[in-house]
Amino acid sequence: MSIDLTDEHEYDALRTRQWLAGEADARGLSRRHLLRLGAAAAVAAPLVGAAAAPATAAVAGPAPTGPIRKPLPPELFSTFGTNAETRWEAMAGQGYYTPTDRFFVRNHTSTPTIDATTWRLELFGSGLRHGPVELSLRDLHRLPSVTYDAAIECTGNGRSFFTTQQGQTVSGTAWKLGAVGVGRWRGVRLSTVLHRAGIRPDAVDVLPEGLDDEWVTGGVNLGRVRRPLPVAKAMRDVLLAYELNGEPLPPDHGYPVRVVVPGWIGIAAIKWLGRIEVSTAPLFSPWNTQFYRRFGPGYPTEGELLSRQVVKSAFELPWQATLTGGRTQVLHGRSWSGNGPIRRVEVSTDGGTSWHPATPNGRRGGAWQQWSYRWRPAGPGAYTLRARAVDVTGASQPDVTPFNTLGYLFDAVVAHPVTVA
Ligand SMILES: Nc1nc2c(c(=O)[nH]1)N[C@H]1C(S)=C(S)[C@@H](COP(=O)(O)O)O[C@H]1N2
Ligand SMILES: [Mo]
Numbered sequence: 001m002s003i004d005l006t007d008e009h010e011y012d013a014l015r016t017r018q019w020l021a022g023e024a025d026a027r028g029l030s031r032r033h034l035l036r037l038g039a040a041a042a043v044a045a046p047l048v049g050a051a052a053a054p055a056t057a058a059v060a061g062p063a064p065t066g067p068i069r070k071p072l073p074p075e076l077f078s079t080f081g082t083n084a085e086t087r088w089e090a091m092a093g094q095g096y097y098t099p100t101d102r103f104f105v106r107n108h109t110s111t112p113t114i115d116a117t118t119w120r121l122e123l124f125g126s127g128l129r130h131g132p133v134e135l136s137l138r139d140l141h142r143l144p145s146v147t148y149d150a151a152i153e154c155t156g157n158g159r160s161f162f163t164t165q166q167g168q169t170v171s172g173t174a175w176k177l178g179a180v181g182v183g184r185w186r187g188v189r190l191s192t193v194l195h196r197a198g199i200r201p202d203a204v205d206v207l208p209e210g211l212d213d214e215w216v217t218g219g220v221n222l223g224r225v226r227r228p229l230p231v232a233k234a235m236r237d238v239l240l241a242y243e244l245n246g247e248p249l250p251p252d253h254g255y256p257v258r259v260v261v262p263g264w265i266g267i268a269a270i271k272w273l274g275r276i277e278v279s280t281a282p283l284f285s286p287w288n289t290q291f292y293r294r295f296g297p298g299y300p301t302e303g304e305l306l307s308r309q310v311v312k313s314a315f316e317l318p319w320q321a322t323l324t325g326g327r328t329q330v331l332h333g334r335s336w337s338g339n340g341p342i343r344r345v346e347v348s349t350d351g352g353t354s355w356h357p358a359t360p361n362g363r364r365g366g367a368w369q370q371w372s373y374r375w376r377p378a379g380p381g382a383y384t385l386r387a388r389a390v391d392v393t394g395a396s397q398p399d400v401t402p403f404n405t406l407g408y409l410f411d412a413v414v415a416h417p418v419t420v421a
Helices: 008-022 031-047 053-057 137-142 160-164 190-197 231-237
Strands: 059-061 077-080 083-086 120-124 133-136 146-153 180-189 205-210 239-244 258-260 273-279 312-315 321-323 329-336 342-348 359-361 369-375 381-391 416-420
Touching (some): 120 190, 133 190, 146 239, 146 258, 180 190, 190 231, 190 273, 312 381, 329 381, 342 369, 369 381
Antiparallel strands (some): 120 133, 180 239, 239 258, 359 369
């Protein structure tokens, strides 16, 4: 039986077996022990493989001011430490793409300053036929380019609703629904680069790594931000992007080059790419053993690996918006899914009792679907607006998302409070 490693469930099952098999002594240990093992392996990982010296040299120093470089005006963003969430009302009246000035930022540490003239992408590992390869930005620009529309969405987008809607305690950034953006990304296919680097037919995993600072959490240095991808996904549709919305990648979004992994969780989209390990053996990092797995009741002890984003919908309105009464409102919103295009969107303005189709607007079949809904409120007062979507695979939005400790992949219908004056 052949295993399709672009299928997340097969990938997860296989990699989890391999991970556990690699830790022969792990049998009988608690999840806490397993996690510690994952963290320990991760600390050791930066020591293996080729030297990172050329890539490191390109980092000129930390960001001069704060963890995020671009302005974060409060009308466009809510900020959480090193992260900034797009306010959904800032998408009202915008076109298909999320403008770069309002694209959310999720940094583990801070945006590094990288000199593109000395920057090199280093590929190395047992999966390369002729040893390590280095590419400059100019080398990448000379390779055939492709342009994709793709969403980047944080796996924790919507996390705060586990608490505010479901009364559950989860850890992580308390995002509402604004940790998502759709960009027009231009760059080189990872498959082009891997072929050029001499990838061996028996390579199984690639591990892109960022040039931002090593991430220290809970007193443990987990090393540089990195997360493995199966070769099958890497060869299918992964992009090494050097442009966003027709401009060179901005510093906060990965300048000079980032990974874009259509449909997959945001952590796969490594920013400030410095090196890629290509391996004939499965690769692991804390970002796929310790984080970005669902833990909790109903999940296996070692957690369930996450790969694809889920279905979500948002209104382009302020939270607790005040709407003018006595006239028809046109409510605008967007729905999206990591599985592919959105097929249908419905809206409820009466607490989820009755649902009515929203009208799709603009482009169909893209990285998200814009829609609108005409609503004449019965009178002044408090209302909750709800939108729910169904994607091309039939996946929809439940009323409740089963709990997981790290609050990932909240896909339940969000009750958006508004007041009609
Ligand atoms: N090198 C590096 N890559 C990274 C991150 C990071 O902190 N460092 N954050 C990841 C996470 S968790 C997300 S959700 C996306 C966010 O991309 P954005 O900041 O361009 O919106 O980048 C991913 N790539
Ligand atoms: Mo994320």
